[in-house]
Amino acid sequence: xxxxxxxxxxxxxxxxxxxxxxxxxxxxxxxxxxxxxxxxxxxxxxxxxxxxxxxxxxxxxxxxxxxxxxxxxxxx
Amino acid sequence: xxxxxxxxxxxxxxxxxxxxxxxxxxxxxxxxxxxxxxxxxxxxxxxxxxxxxxxxxxxxxxxxxxxxxxxxxxxxxxxxxxxxxxxxxxxxxxxxxxxxxxxxxxxxxxxxxxxxxxxxxxxxxxxxxxxxxxxxxxxxxxxxxxxxxxxxxxxxxxxxxxxxxxxxxxxxxxxxxxxxxxxxxxxxxxxxxxxxxxxxxxxxxxxxxxxxxxxxxxxxxxxxxxxxxxxxxxxxxxxxxxxxxxxxxxxxxxxxxxxxxxxxxxxxxxxxxxxxxxxxxxxxxxxxxxxxxxxxxxxxxxxxxxxxxxxxxxxxxxxxxxxxxxxxxxxxxxxxxxxxxxxxxxxxxxxxxxxxxx
Numbered sequence: 001x002x003x004x005x006x007x008x009x010x011x012x013x014x015x016x017x018x019x020x021x022x023x024x025x026x027x028x029x030x031x032x033x034x035x036x037x038x039x040x041x042x043x044x045x046x047x048x049x050x051x052x053x054x055x056x057x058x059x060x061x062x063x064x065x066x067x068x069x070x071x072x073x074x075x076x
Numbered sequence: 077x078x079x080x081x082x083x084x085x086x087x088x089x090x091x092x093x094x095x096x097x098x099x100x101x102x103x104x105x106x107x108x109x110x111x112x113x114x115x116x117x118x119x120x121x122x123x124x125x126x127x128x129x130x131x132x133x134x135x136x137x138x139x140x141x142x143x144x145x146x147x148x149x150x151x152x153x154x155x156x157x158x159x160x161x162x163x164x165x166x167x168x169x170x171x172x173x174x175x176x177x178x179x180x181x182x183x184x185x186x187x188x189x190x191x192x193x194x195x196x197x198x199x200x201x202x203x204x205x206x207x208x209x210x211x212x213x214x215x216x217x218x219x220x221x222x223x224x225x226x227x228x229x230x231x232x233x234x235x236x237x238x239x240x241x242x243x244x245x246x247x248x249x250x251x252x253x254x255x256x257x258x259x260x261x262x263x264x265x266x267x268x269x270x271x272x273x274x275x276x277x278x279x280x281x282x283x284x285x286x287x288x289x290x291x292x293x294x295x296x297x298x299x300x301x302x303x304x305x306x307x308x309x310x311x312x313x314x315x316x317x318x319x320x321x322x323x324x325x326x327x328x329x330x331x332x333x334x335x336x337x338x339x340x341x342x343x344x345x346x347x348x349x350x351x352x353x354x355x356x357x358x359x360x361x362x363x364x365x366x367x368x369x370x371x372x373x374x375x376x377x378x379x380x381x382x383x384x385x386x387x388x389x390x391x392x393x394x395x396x397x398x399x400x401x402x403x404x405x406x407x408x409x410x411x412x413x414x415x416x417x418x419x420x421x422x423x424x425x426x427x428x429x430x431x432x433x434x
Binding site for chain 2: 011030031032033035036038039048050051052054055056
């Protein structure tokens with residue numbers, strides 16, 4: 001399991017995030033889970049995701065999160 | 077809008093918080109979420125304890141307790157008060173103004189300028205601006221600024237977005253003329269087109285309260301609240317803060333030729349730890365320089381959080397020496413403002429508890 005999927009599974013273990021293209025549309029994450037996800041990604045990758053980037057579109061699926069991490073200067 | 081003030085100073089600061097303390101862990105069962113998710117949120121957002129009134133305590137009760145404490149301890153003389161500004165979103169009545177209620181309850185003389193300002197999380201900045209303007213009048217020698225809210229009475233206990241972080245409190249700030257004081261530089265912006273991001277929809281004249289406005293409705297995230305309650309669009313507010321506030325602070329520093337390193341403390345409104353740490357990262361200052369511990373100890377008490385952050389974190393320093401501080405408030409309206417000023421040495425800087433009658 002990828003690092004990102006492991007973080008997502010820790011937040012909401014009841015869902016299989018590898019099968020979803022939009023975690024928010026599919027009801028797997030809400031706005032408070034997003035805050036938790038950002039905090040966990042910050043810690044896991046040693047970064048501080050820019051506050052302007054904390055919008056659902058950047059966290060809606062694994063690919064979007066990978067792209068954001070790459071823009072933030074780390075390798076997903 | 078850029079604003080500048082000269083020969084003015086804050087000379088004393090008192091905060092009043094209810095003695096009644098609630099813990100997030102004890103209240104978690106009210107929320108429609110698993111304990112594990114709530115505990116994770118507690119860690120990230122800094123939810124821990126909050127001070128809220130337990131009975132029908134009103135804004136004027138907290139304010140009168142604070143000012144009477146200053147009278148009793150000789151830190152403030154009632155005949156010296158030339159103006160009383162009350163910044164609140166939770167007035168005792170729709171009319172008269174809470175400042176008039178406080179003036180009457182305290183028995184202040186009638187040669188006084190009393191005014192209420194309906195402002196929230198930027199209310200300390202707005203109140204200071206009003207105080208500085210009043211002090212341009214020779215007839216007014218001392219302004220008492222009261223920031224006070226008992227918003228817990230308007231937040232649904234089943235609303236995880238707002239209830240864990242809400243706090244009740246008052247602050248009493250004394251502002252005076254001080255010849256030769258360093259200029260105070262400020263910046264203020266408002267955008268009423270985004271007014272619905274933070275609002276209490278019912279209870280005013282647009283939508284009077286009735287049985288329907290008290291009906292609890294579940295939102296898409298499992299929170300229950302009524303139109304009589306505070307409603308906060310958390311995502312919109314977060315986006316607003318991240319978009320507008322760093323630019324506001326950065327511009328004010330640049331326009332005044334101030335290096336961030338020269339600022340001793342960035343005292344910001346306290347919505348939650350996560351938002352403040354993201355704000356600090358975006359402004360480019362260390363988390364130590366921008367305290368974010370008020371929500372975990374007291375809750376978010378709107379316009380009182382900046383004076384609470386000052387008194388709780390910097391009391392000893394503020395009593396001893398001047399600190400260069402950058403204040404920033406942001407919230408309902410929407411309104412956002414920042415102020416660069418020298419704060420201290422204060423004649424008093426104190427925190428007291430408000431004990432409710434049994």
